[in-house]
Amino acid sequence: MTQRRTQILDAAAVLIAERGFTSTSVDDVIKGAKLSGKSHFYHYFKSKEELGYEVLNRQFERFAERGLAVLREPMIDPIERLYLFIDGVVALQAENGGRHGSPFGNLAAELADAHEGFRLRIEAVFERWASQIGSLLWEARAxxxxxxxxxxxxxxxxxxxxxxxxxxxVKRDLSVLEGIAIDLKRFIAMHVRQSVRDDARGARPW
Amino acid sequence: MTQRRTQILDAAAVLIAERGFTSTSVDDVIKGAKLSGKSHFYHYFKSKEELGYEVLNRQFERFAERGLAVLREPMIDPIERLYLFIDGVVALQAENGGRHGSPFGNLAAELADAHEGFRLRIEAVFERWASQIGSLLWEARAxxxxxxxxxxxxxxxxxxxxxxxxxxxVKRDLSVLEGIAIDLKRFIAMHVRQSVRDDARGARPW
DNA sequence: AGAGGATAGGACCATGTGGTCCATAGCGCA
DNA sequence: TGCGCTATGGACCACATGGTCCTATCCTCT
Structure with a gap:
């Protein structure tokens, strides 16, 4: 029953990642989900817009599970978790060769200006993301x-x-992200107290 | 003669910044340029795609003049120039309240995956931008x-x-950019030799 | 077996799209 | 004056779009 729904959502997520929201037509989504008949789509979704919202939601849930989760691992040192999170983002991008970028950033650039509904939802995504990092930093404040x-x-x-x-x-080159990730970790390390940093001396190859 | 062309290009730049390339129709551009008759458009441009390329070019030229130029000011200390450049980016965004973002980033997110022609041109933009900063860093290597x-x-x-x-x-809040700009300058300062940094002590309020 | 709702299929519609064509207007130049 | 160029208007086209609607099928429960 709800299986067809997820079928549609999954197909839509792929297409939107590849071509953007505007350039993904409902017909394409149906074809992608191997259904025929547009009424089928409108049986499950009120509109294309609604589909977009739901895809965005699912992308964030996915990211929360696969990316953000490590930020809350209680057994790992907080700063270390932050480094692991960054590595995780690189790994996630590596899965598709960095081809599709960030679903949030993409939708933001495409729709933030023109479509208030999307803008607000994307804003919320960044807000939640930021608050997760924020509470980790609070935890690591000492x-x-x-x-x-x-x-x-x-x-x-x-x-x-x-x-x-x-x-x-844009460059179709994962090493761009890898290099920036290294520098980003360095930047974070810059905010770690010298005494703590000394303890970890030699542990970090960069 | 070529004035109408620029009229069209200017109108298109505004619309593309607001709604993206795909969602900007040729009819909209014509209306924006206060011309009537689509043939007029196709008298000056081979296709909508061609228009997009030219708009992108002009955006980069504009950015080169108004943003990147300071990187080459020979009378200013190189590192200082880099800080000024960052401030300049903030100022440029402040002109429209940060509403439209970066024309390069926007087009990149919208089209990099689907449209190779745009992807290559945007890649070139970033390449030229990076090389300008690169040669400044070379100049400042000591x-x-x-x-x-x-x-x-x-x-x-x-x-x-x-x-x-x-x-x-996304957040419609310029202070986001301002805050990040501060941290970015700090990150750069981190790569400046201690002796040089001491000389400038007290000169920098952050 | 048969009623009734969930599922499917697909014809259909109004609108908007990029792009073409052609008929005119205006212009400088001889 | 009249030739020939570029500018200008707008009708037109084929096609894709989001969305609706009506009809079949299927499955389940009685």
Missing amino acids: QLTDDVDAVRLSRFIIATLEGAVLMTR | QLTDDVDAVRLSRFIIATLEGAVLMTR
Whole structure:
């Protein structure tokens, strides 16, 4: 019953990642989901817009499970978790050769200006993402220098990753993202207290 | 004669910034340029695609003049120029309240995957941008620590700015970009030799 | 067996798209 | 004046789009 729905959602996610929301037609989605008949689509979804919202939601859930989850691993040192998270983003991109970029960044660039509904939902995505990093930084506050502004640093990390993923997609070269990830970890390390950093000396090859 | 052409190009630039390339129709462009009759458009441009290429070109020229130019100011200390450049990007975004983001990033996200012609042209834009920062870093090499990789650092700066501009657009809040700009300058300062940094002590409020 | 709702199929519609064509207007130049 | 060029208008086309609607099928429950 709800299986057909997910079939449609999955097909739509792929197509939207490849061509963007506007350039993905309902007919394409139906074809992608191997259904024929457009009424079938409108049996499950109110409109194409609604489908887009739901795809975005699912993308975030997926990202929360596969990317953000590590940020909450209680057995790992918080700063280390942050590094692992960055590596995870690289790994996620590597799965498709960096070809499709970030679903959030893509939709943001395509629709933020023109479509308030999407803009708000994408804003919420970034908000939740930032708050996860924010609470990790709070948890790690004893290890961080006093001048760390958690909100600002969270945004910096997200912005850099989004930008890096976008450039990687344009250049079709994963090493762009890899290089930026290294520098980003360095930037974070810059905010770790010297004493803590000394403890980890030699542990980090970069 | 060529004035009508620029009229069309200007109108198209505005519309593409607002709604993206795909969602900007030729009819809209004509209306925006206050011309009537589509044949007029096709008198000046081979196709909509061609128009897009030319708009992208002009955007880069504009950015080269208004943004990148400061990177080559011979009378200013190179590192200082880099800071000024970052401030300039913020100022450029402030002109429209950060609403439209980066024309390069937007087109990249919208078309990089689906349209090879655009992808290559956007890649070239980033390439030229990176090489300008790269040669500045080369010029400043005496002031920089030995571990600076000019190519990687250039990419990092561009990625962070592009990501920041995108987030600013989504949140409709210029302070996002401003905050990231501060951190980005700090990151750059991290690569400046201690001796040089001491000389400038107190000069930088952040 | 038969009623009734969920599922499918696909014809259909209004609108918007990029792009073509052709008939005219205006113009400088001889 | 009249030739020939570029500019201008707009009708027109084939096709794709999001969305609706009506009719079959299927499955389940009685």
